[in-house]
Amino acid sequence: MAAAQVGEGVTGVVKGQRVVVFFTVENLPNGEGSWQEYVSVREDLIWVVPDSISDEDAAQFVIIPWTVHGMLSDLQVPKGEYVLQTAAGSVLGRQFIQLAKHWGIKTINVVRRAEQKDELKALGADEVICSTDEDVPARVKEITGGKLAYGAVDAVAGKLTKQVTASVRDGGQVYIYGVLGGFDAIVGVGDLFRGVCVSAWFVYQELSFPARRRVFIDEVSKLIEDKIIVPTAGETYELADFQLALEKTGQVGRGGKVFLKN
Numbered sequence: 716m717a718a719a720q721v722g723e724g725v726t727g728v729v730k731g732q733r734v735v736v737f738f739t740v741e742n743l744p745n746g747e748g749s750w751q752e753y754v755s756v757r758e759d760l761i762w763v764v765p766d767s768i769s770d771e772d773a774a775q776f777v778i779i780p781w782t783v784h785g786m787l788s789d790l791q792v793p794k795g796e797y798v799l800q801t802a803a804g805s806v807l808g809r810q811f812i813q814l815a816k817h818w819g820i821k822t823i824n825v826v827r828r829a830e831q832k833d834e835l836k837a838l839g840a841d842e843v844i845c846s847t848d849e850d851v852p853a854r855v856k857e858i859t860g861g862k863l864a865y866g867a868v869d870a871v872a873g874k875l876t877k878q879v880t881a882s883v884r885d886g887g888q889v890y891i892y893g894v895l896g897g898f899d900a901i902v903g904v905g906d907l908f909r910g911v912c913v914s915a916w917f918v919y920q921e922l923s924f925p926a927r928r929r930v931f932i933d934e935v936s937k938l939i940e941d942k943i944i945v946p947t948a949g950e951t952y953e954l955a956d957f958q959l960a961l962e963k964t965g966q967v968g969r970g971g972k973v974f975l976k977n
Contacts (some may be wrong), residue, residue, distance in 0.1 A: 794819035802870035947971035
């Protein structure tokens with residue numbers, strides 16, 4: 716969006732500049748969400764978009780790349796070790812592969828459709844497992860020579876979480892950040908006895924901390940400018956066709972994020 720008006724004392728933004736607004740927990744109770752024509756926010760809750768970044772990339776600046784950067788940073792996976800992720804064919808999953816490769820971390824990527832394997836390998840994925848016809852923990856054990864994955868991120872939950880935790884080494888960390896498989900997650904007690912830690916990772920909690928926001932702004936913007944993280948743009952719809960856009964968003968294999976323009 717563009718800055719429509721600038722308040723008194725604001726020095727980092729001028730009227731008409733392209734900006735991204737960070738909707739934090741403090742905004743939402745006031746109804747200041749994303750489905751608005753105008754929103755009033757503090758200067759520290761916006762990012763001025765550089766000319767080198769397109770509107771499509773800027774529109775994807777916050778939720779997905781910040782989640783990717785935050786989870787992968789918090790896992791602290793050493794270079795050369797394996798990290799496992801589910802829903803690897805998603806837009807987030809693809810950016811996770813890109814950033815892990817840039818940081819020297821190997822990825823084991825779980826998908827539901829076997830036809831995604833070659834596509835993700837071409838993107839830089841080290842290993843791809845199809846959960847519909849492969850035993851995920853057995854394959855991870857084979858890939859890692861018995862060491863299992865250093866850590867994991869899970870967008871699915873449900874029954875798949877049990878396979879994910881079984882694929883992580885003793886004392887490893889699993890972050891659940893999505894509920895594609897349901898709002899319950901099954902975890903093997905034996906894996907808890909091995910010290911595997913399962914917890915949620917939620918980007919909106921991170922947005923509440925100014926220092927964390929600053930890290931994301933500085934580091935993720937550079938990664939996007941340098942084409943390390945490449946947001947995936949799908950089809951664009953006029954605002955009047957928002958219902959069609961929502962239908963497209965719900966389709967499997969839609970090819971990228973759907974955009975509305977006014």
